[in-house]
Amino acid sequence: MAAFVIERGPDGRLRPTGRIDYANAPQALADGERLAGDGPTAVDLAALESSDTVTLGVLIAWAARAARRGMTLRYANLSPDLAALVHLCDAEPLLQAA
Secondary structure, eight states: OOOOEEEEOTTSOEEEEBOOOTTTHHHHHHHHHHHOOSSOEEEEOTTBOOOSHHHHHHHHHHHHHHHHTTOOEEEEOOOHHHHHHHHHTTOTTTSEEO
8 A cells, every 4th residue: 555645746736646544644634734835726636546535535625724725726637436436426516626
């Protein structure tokens, strides 16, 4: 199982890699909060290996925290499985995906 890491790329996008799971979800929440800056922020999910409800919960929490601070997160490159879960949970309005 790949460890979860989130970094800001040279283009300013947040890039989470690895897996979000029950054990590291609190740390994933904190790391996303720490790295989110002011204004719109793109989150590139291409290297994210998890696509379950824990992952979706963290992504929704990041978006909610950003919204409370007057920011917008835009998610890009969702895996087909994660995109299907977002649709199944009717979470599209909560996650702005490009």
